[in-house]
Amino acid sequence: MEHDSGSADVYEQLARIGKVVVHPKRIELLDLLCQAERSVETLAEAAGLKLTTASAHLQVIRQARLVETRREGTRVYYRAAGEEVCRFVAALGDLGRARLAEVDQILRAIGAGSDSAERVTRAELLERVRSGEVVVLDVRPAEEYAAGHIPGAVSLPLEHLEARLGELDPGLEVVAYCRGPLCLLAPEAVATLRARGLRARCLEDGLPEWRQAGLPVATAPAGRSGRDTPATAPTNGHEARPGRRR
Amino acid sequence: MEHDSGSADVYEQLARIGKVVVHPKRIELLDLLCQAERSVETLAEAAGLKLTTASAHLQVIRQARLVETRREGTRVYYRAAGEEVCRFVAALGDLGRARLAEVDQILRAIGAGSDSAERVTRAELLERVRSGEVVVLDVRPAEEYAAGHIPGAVSLPLEHLEARLGELDPGLEVVAYCRGPLCLLAPEAVATLRARGLRARCLEDGLPEWRQAGLPVATAPAGRSGRDTPATAPTNGHEARPGRRR
DNA sequence: CTACTATTCCATAGATTTATGGAACATGAT
DNA sequence: ATCATGTTCCATAAATCTATGGAATAGTAG
Numbered sequence: 001m002e003h004d005s006g007s008a009d010v011y012e013q014l015a016r017i018g019k020v021v022v023h024p025k026r027i028e029l030l031d032l033l034c035q036a037e038r039s040v041e042t043l044a045e046a047a048g049l050k051l052t053t054a055s056a057h058l059q060v061i062r063q064a065r066l067v068e069t070r071r072e073g074t075r076v077y078y079r080a081a082g083e084e085v086c087r088f089v090a091a092l093g094d095l096g097r098a099r100l101a102e103v104d105q106i107l108r109a110i111g112a113g114s115d116s117a118e119r120v121t122r123a124e125l126l127e128r129v130r131s132g133e134v135v136v137l138d139v140r141p142a143e144e145y146a147a148g149h150i151p152g153a154v155s156l157p158l159e160h161l162e163a164r165l166g167e168l169d170p171g172l173e174v175v176a177y178c179r180g181p182l183c184l185l186a187p188e189a190v191a192t193l194r195a196r197g198l199r200a201r202c203l204e205d206g207l208p209e210w211r212q213a214g215l216p217v218a219t220a221p222a223g224r225s226g227r228d229t230p231a232t233a234p235t236n237g238h239e240a241r242p243g244r245r246r
Numbered sequence: 247m248e249h250d251s252g253s254a255d256v257y258e259q260l261a262r263i264g265k266v267v268v269h270p271k272r273i274e275l276l277d278l279l280c281q282a283e284r285s286v287e288t289l290a291e292a293a294g295l296k297l298t299t300a301s302a303h304l305q306v307i308r309q310a311r312l313v314e315t316r317r318e319g320t321r322v323y324y325r326a327a328g329e330e331v332c333r334f335v336a337a338l339g340d341l342g343r344a345r346l347a348e349v350d351q352i353l354r355a356i357g358a359g360s361d362s363a364e365r366v367t368r369a370e371l372l373e374r375v376r377s378g379e380v381v382v383l384d385v386r387p388a389e390e391y392a393a394g395h396i397p398g399a400v401s402l403p404l405e406h407l408e409a410r411l412g413e414l415d416p417g418l419e420v421v422a423y424c425r426g427p428l429c430l431l432a433p434e435a436v437a438t439l440r441a442r443g444l445r446a447r448c449l450e451d452g453l454p455e456w457r458q459a460g461l462p463v464a465t466a467p468a469g470r471s472g473r474d475t476p477a478t479a480p481t482n483g484h485e486a487r488p489g490r491r492r
Numbered sequence: 493c494t495a496c497t498a499t500t501c502c503a504t505a506g507a508t509t510t511a512t513g514g515a516a517c518a519t520g521a522t
Numbered sequence: 523a524t525c526a527t528g529t530t531c532c533a534t535a536a537a538t539c540t541a542t543g544g545a546a547t548a549g550t551a552g
Contacts, residue, residue, distance in 0.1 A: 009348075010342070010349055010352050011271070011273045011274045011277075013342055013349045014270070014273050014346075015267065017342060017345075018268040019268050020264075021260070021261065022264040023261060023264070031257075041529085050512065050513095051528085052529090052530085053511055053512070055529060055531090057510095058530095073519065074518075074527055075528060075529085084341045084344040085345070087340070088338065088340075088341045096260045099328065099330065100263070100311055103259045106259070182256050269539090286500090297498085298501095299541055301499060301500060302540080302542090304499095305501095320498050320549050320550065322500090496549100497550080499546105501544105502545075502546090503542100505540100508537100509539085511534100512534090513534100518530095519527085522523100
């Protein structure tokens with residue numbers, strides 16, 4: 001009564017968004033989509049879902065307008081519908097880490113927890129990469145690197161890390177990054193590297209946060225070179241747009 | 247495979263939070279709790295719920311650790327469990343306004359939409375209130391004013407606005423604020439004031455955003471009895487000592 | 493102690509959601 | 523045209539969620 005009917009409608013609308021994040025797999029899908037555009041099949045596989053189930057989930061997310069689609073031949077590519085989506089997912093993760101002891105516990109179990117004294121800040125990384133003191137490692141899957149990465153970073157997906165350890169200059173410190181605070185790829189990579197006697201640290205957060213901080217993002221084919229050709233890949237329009245910050 | 251089992255667990259935990267915002271009334275409750283601490287009965291009434299239903303919803307929110315409780319005599323007071331909660335609710339609202347045309351439409355219908363050229367920025371308000379050019383009006387219910395308000399603001403709940411119009415100096419411009427971008431109180435107040443020929447504008451956003459911007463928040467009696475020594479320790483001084491209204 | 497109040501717990505009927513197989517569609521190749 | 527592939531739509535059984543009345547629980551006042 002204190003609230004007009006108008007407000008009630010607003011909350012009803014917002015619940016449409018809530019409906020998306022009530023299911024763990026949908027959060028996972030959304031998280032993946034904040035990294036890069038992907039086809040249904042790829043998403044299903046990455047999230048461990050049957051195809052039809054994944055499609056159903058994607059429909060739910062789509063009805064909330066949190067994703068947009070693009071058709072390429074017979075495939076349909078989904079992508080996050082704007083920066084607010086990524087910001088929302090980030091806020092959800094932050095809240096989880098802050099309030100749910102379980103989340104922090106899980107993360108901490110592999111050294112990704114909040115005992116992050118070991119993490120490199122974005123500012124520090126920017127400075128040290130400029131002076132050539134460190135090598136930046138993108139340990140996410142190659143597609144995600146291709147869709148957008150820190151300029152100058154080398155793509156070395158975690159799954160290939162062991163096999164390609166030799167490519168790293170043992171004299172340089174490694175700074176690894178991945179999808180964000182909830183992602184375990186970089187912490188695992190760092191653990192592996194340290195076990196081999198290399199100096200390695202994680203970047204604070206991941207690529208989405210880097211992007212949201214307004215820092216430059218490069219898109220280029222996944223290759224194994226230190227050099228980058230910041231050519232915009234036409235195969236995905238996700239980060240092609242100059243996205244506003246803040 | 248690509249994801250370790252650990253990650254799956256994390257998403258499962260985050261879905262606990264999602265479960266809260268899947269129901270419109272729970273979003274509404276959370277929104278109210280970001281303004282001030284409240285008893286179950288008050289919350290039920292404010293959200294238009296039966297008591298047991300409200301209690302049930304609050305249990306769900308509690309299980310996600312998004313609220314904390316405090317017992318005072320026979321009453322139980324709920325409050326938002328930290329600033330991250332308010333930030334999350336704000337992110338949800340932002341996302342809704344950005345992506346769901348329906349939300350913006352509803353808000354716009356009463357002049358609270360994104361055609362906010364008319365809004366006063368926080369910086370502007372700070373400056374102008376210092377030089378005494380404007381009077382700041384808190385049009386939320388008195389309890390919420392008591393729990394925290396912009397220093398120097400006058401409490402004049404919307405429901406009493408018409409009756410107490412005479413108290414306003416017609417020479418000064420009025421800046422009204424309420425709960426935030428989704429709240430309709432201030433826009434309505436401004437509409438009323440303008441209809442009477444007064445100069446009036448809304449503040450951008452509401453008190454939670456003011457607080458999150460790091461600006462000072464005062465807690466004090468609304469104009470009645472009451473101590474104003476913050477007894478609670480959480481991030482923001484949720485303190486209420488209202489004489490029961492009505 | 494008893495009476496009373498504010499809240500939570502419990503049981504349940506009714507509504508909604510989920511996973512999934514199979515059918516239907518759209519697109520590109522033959 | 524026909525076929526193959528990737529995706530969506532549809533139907534459904536199993537699981538989960540919601541609102542609500544009534545009972546149980548704490549705290550307070552006589």
